[in-house]
Amino acid sequence: MSGQPSTYQPKSGFTRWLDSRLPILRLAHDSFVDYPTPKNLNYWWTFGAILSFMLGMQIITGIVLAMHYVPNATMAFASVEHIMRDVNYGWLVRYLHANGASMFFVAVYVHMLRGLYYGSYKAPREILWILGCIIYLLMMATGFLGYALVWGQMSFHGAVVITNLFGALPLVGESIRTWLWGGFSVDNATLNRFFSLHYLLPFMIAGVVILHVWALHVSGQNNPIGVDPKSEKDTVKFTPYATVKDGFGVALFVVMFGLFVFYMPNSLGDVNNYIPANPLVTPEHIVPEWYYLPFYAILRAIPNKLMGVLAMFGSIGVLFILPWLDTSKVRSMRFRPKAQIFFVIFVINALILGWCGHNPPDKFAIPVGEGGLTFVWLSRIGTAYWFAYFVIIMPLLGIVEKTRPVPDTISSPVLSGAATVEKA
Amino acid sequence: MRRILSVIAPVLALAIAVPALAAEHEAKLYTPKGGWSFQGPLGSFDQGSLQRGYKVYREVCSSCHAMNLLSFRNLGEKYGPFYDEKFPNPADNPFVKTLAHDQEAPAIKGINEETGDVEDRPGLPSDRFPDPFPNEYAAKASTGGYVPPDLSLIVKAREGGANYIYSILTGFVEAPSDVTVPDKLYYNQSFPSHFLGMKPPLADNKVSFDDGTPSTIRQQAKDVTTFLAWASEPKQTERKRLGLWVMAYLIGMALLAYGSYRRVWKNVH
Numbered sequence: 001m002s003g004q005p006s007t008y009q010p011k012s013g014f015t016r017w018l019d020s021r022l023p024i025l026r027l028a029h030d031s032f033v034d035y036p037t038p039k040n041l042n043y044w045w046t047f048g049a050i051l052s053f054m055l056g057m058q059i060i061t062g063i064v065l066a067m068h069y070v071p072n073a074t075m076a077f078a079s080v081e082h083i084m085r086d087v088n089y090g091w092l093v094r095y096l097h098a099n100g101a102s103m104f105f106v107a108v109y110v111h112m113l114r115g116l117y118y119g120s121y122k123a124p125r126e127i128l129w130i131l132g133c134i135i136y137l138l139m140m141a142t143g144f145l146g147y148a149l150v151w152g153q154m155s156f157h158g159a160v161v162i163t164n165l166f167g168a169l170p171l172v173g174e175s176i177r178t179w180l181w182g183g184f185s186v187d188n189a190t191l192n193r194f195f196s197l198h199y200l201l202p203f204m205i206a207g208v209v210i211l212h213v214w215a216l217h218v219s220g221q222n223n224p225i226g227v228d229p230k231s232e233k234d235t236v237k238f239t240p241y242a243t244v245k246d247g248f249g250v251a252l253f254v255v256m257f258g259l260f261v262f263y264m265p266n267s268l269g270d271v272n273n274y275i276p277a278n279p280l281v282t283p284e285h286i287v288p289e290w291y292y293l294p295f296y297a298i299l300r301a302i303p304n305k306l307m308g309v310l311a312m313f314g315s316i317g318v319l320f321i322l323p324w325l326d327t328s329k330v331r332s333m334r335f336r337p338k339a340q341i342f343f344v345i346f347v348i349n350a351l352i353l354g355w356c357g358h359n360p361p362d363k364f365a366i367p368v369g370e371g372g373l374t375f376v377w378l379s380r381i382g383t384a385y386w387f388a389y390f391v392i393i394m395p396l397l398g399i400v401e402k403t404r405p406v407p408d409t410i411s412s413p414v415l416s417g418a419a420t421v422e423k424a
Numbered sequence: 425m426r427r428i429l430s431v432i433a434p435v436l437a438l439a440i441a442v443p444a445l446a447a448e449h450e451a452k453l454y455t456p457k458g459g460w461s462f463q464g465p466l467g468s469f470d471q472g473s474l475q476r477g478y479k480v481y482r483e484v485c486s487s488c489h490a491m492n493l494l495s496f497r498n499l500g501e502k503y504g505p506f507y508d509e510k511f512p513n514p515a516d517n518p519f520v521k522t523l524a525h526d527q528e529a530p531a532i533k534g535i536n537e538e539t540g541d542v543e544d545r546p547g548l549p550s551d552r553f554p555d556p557f558p559n560e561y562a563a564k565a566s567t568g569g570y571v572p573p574d575l576s577l578i579v580k581a582r583e584g585g586a587n588y589i590y591s592i593l594t595g596f597v598e599a600p601s602d603v604t605v606p607d608k609l610y611y612n613q614s615f616p617s618h619f620l621g622m623k624p625p626l627a628d629n630k631v632s633f634d635d636g637t638p639s640t641i642r643q644q645a646k647d648v649t650t651f652l653a654w655a656s657e658p659k660q661t662e663r664k665r666l667g668l669w670v671m672a673y674l675i676g677m678a679l680l681a682y683g684s685y686r687r688v689w690k691n692v693h
């Protein structure tokens with residue numbers, strides 16, 4: 001894949017001149033035109049393009065919002081409503097940005113699960129995967145900071161809960177929390193720095209995305225059967241093949257995005273965030289945005305606050321070492337029947353954890369007579385499976401599992417002993 | 425794959441059934457007869473209802489509840505209560521001007537440029553709806569200890585939206601015999617805790633409707649809720665209308681992209 005000779009031919013005098021000074025068009029040509037992609041990529045592979053599109057969407061709408069937004073504790077909420085009511089198409093820009101964040105997370109979760117299922121984190125793509133995990137962490141931070149900017153009830157009390165987590169660290173906790181707040185409570189100084197950082201982080205994400213795509217172009221894309229392309233027969237050129245397929249994927253995704261923006265723009269948000277922040281009134285249930293819910297459940301599953309915080313960060317941290325936890329020789333789960341089952345349970349478990357994160361811990365998730373299973377206990381089971389999946393199942397399964405026969409090349413799956421392979 | 429499905433199915437069934445069971449215990453919400461004019465992707469506000477609703481707000485609710493995010497000019501904006509296509513600029517709309525000018529209790533305050541005193545003055549379309557109380561202590565003192573919330577965003581700020589507001593306004597029923605209602609609180613069947621610090625604000629014929637609509641509690645509640653739903657997002661009709669075009673365009677683009685995809689990939693096997 002990489003190291004193949006460049007086929008770029010500058011056509012005009014100007015591009016020849018440019019090419020011998022800054023071969024930027026050559027880079028673009030080699031990366032996005034001539035670049036060979038496995039010909040068997042399915043639609044799960046279009047989510048990389050969808051993510052790039054959403055990042056661009058968030059940056060553009062965000063910059064426009066920042067032109068009208070006022071990062072001040074007494075004016076922030078009203079300035080957001082000013083955008084909704086008085087700025088030309090301000091409602092559109094805000095709803096694009098707010099729902100865009102959710103869609104961005106939908107896409108990143110699909111993208112990551114794709115990687116998990118097809119073993120895209122395995123050698124030689126460890127760095128590529130870790131860069132992806134860094135992007136994901138940065139996205140989580142950006143989403144949290146952005147949500148605080150509205151300065152509604154959920155913004156404020158969510159910011160209090162999350163910043164207080166740092167207070168749980170031994171010795172340095174209190175000082176870190178004061179440092180994050182810029183004072184002794186979540187207040188104007190906090191809002192100001194959150195705005196500054198919310199503006200900064202997406203550009204850091206863009207920087208890491210460049211590294212991510214660079215690493216991708218060195219190792220080449222994985223594909224549904226997890227067998228590296230062996231010859232030209234196994235690949236197609238990026239343009240037009242991948243571009244047009246990605247284009248279709250993005251178009252479909254934007255249709256779904258549009259349905260949210262125009263017809264249910266508040267369905268993913270919390271009603272309490274339409275009440276201006278009031279430090280003296282705490283909402284009955286403080287719940288984060290849906291994309292943090294599984295981790296919120298893990299946090300609350302552990303009775304000790306410090307351990308809860310560590311478990312929450314650990315649940316994402318474990319992704320970073322996944323390439324070394326999975327011992328299987330076979331990359332794609334298409335040929336790992338047992339792994340498939342554990343993977344499906346993992347996905348359902350993550351959804352259940354999300355459901356737990358949404359509900360008060362002491363409520364009964366599954367009522368049985370007078371008692372039943374509370375959400376906190378359900379999230380304990382879920383947390384256990386989350387960690388077990390990565391640190392027990394993945395290492396052991398790779399050793400004991402009997403895999404199905406893997407085809408030799410992308411072009412020949414039907415020929416070799418793979419007639420038994422299910423069509424996925 | 426079938427084995428995997430046999431794992432998914434019971435879990436999904438559980439995930440759907442359990443919240444449904446839980447929902448049974450919550451306070452009941454009602455939708456008015458005939459539903460809401462603004463519901464659904466094609467819905468838009470019934471202008472008559474908006475106008476009656478504004479009258480209810482102005483004559484009843486505004487003595488306790490502020491609507492800080494609204495200005496008189498908003499009343500004359502497109503899809504709003506007093507929009508008139510002859511006056512694309514709502515500040516020119518004579519009806520809006522009169523409404524602002526005649527605003528009395530609470531009155532609009534301004535600085536007298538000769539004496540420097542703060543005095544009541546006639547309102548302008550650019551004025552915000554005036555606050556009934558100078559501060560929340562005054563509000564508490566007058567209502568018995570509970571601060572009436574600002575209503576600008578109330579429909580978006582409550583679970584259940586318009587149905588919730590309508591149910592609260594029509595939900596002041598006799599308390600069950602085994603319930604003692606605390607002092608200065610009123611029993612309401614749809615309020616989550618059932619004890620609300622607001623006196624039943626509506627009564628039959630409390631507001632006169634110039635268009636002959638019978639002025640029942642339910643009608644007043646339906647109209648004022650419609651008005652509040654508009655106020656919580658005055659641009660929502662515009663959003664739905666624009667959405668139709670955008671969705672049609674996006675679906676067209678997706679079909680085109682699909683056609684191109686099929687064509688480009690025709691020869692790849």
Ligand code: HEM
Pocket residue numbers: 044045046047048049051052055108111112115118120121125128129131132133134135136205209212213216220221222223
């Ligand atoms: C802003 C967020 C992200 C953007 C814009 C982005 C973009 C991309 C793009 C354009 C590709 C090309 C391949 C494809 O189309 O699938 C890709 C591949 C990949 N991404 Fe991401 N990505 C993001 C986040 C992540 C995250 C959070 C992870 C995982 C933790 C991740 C893991 C991967 C992996 C492993 C590949 C290689 C895929 C393969 O060939 O199997 N990415 N990414």
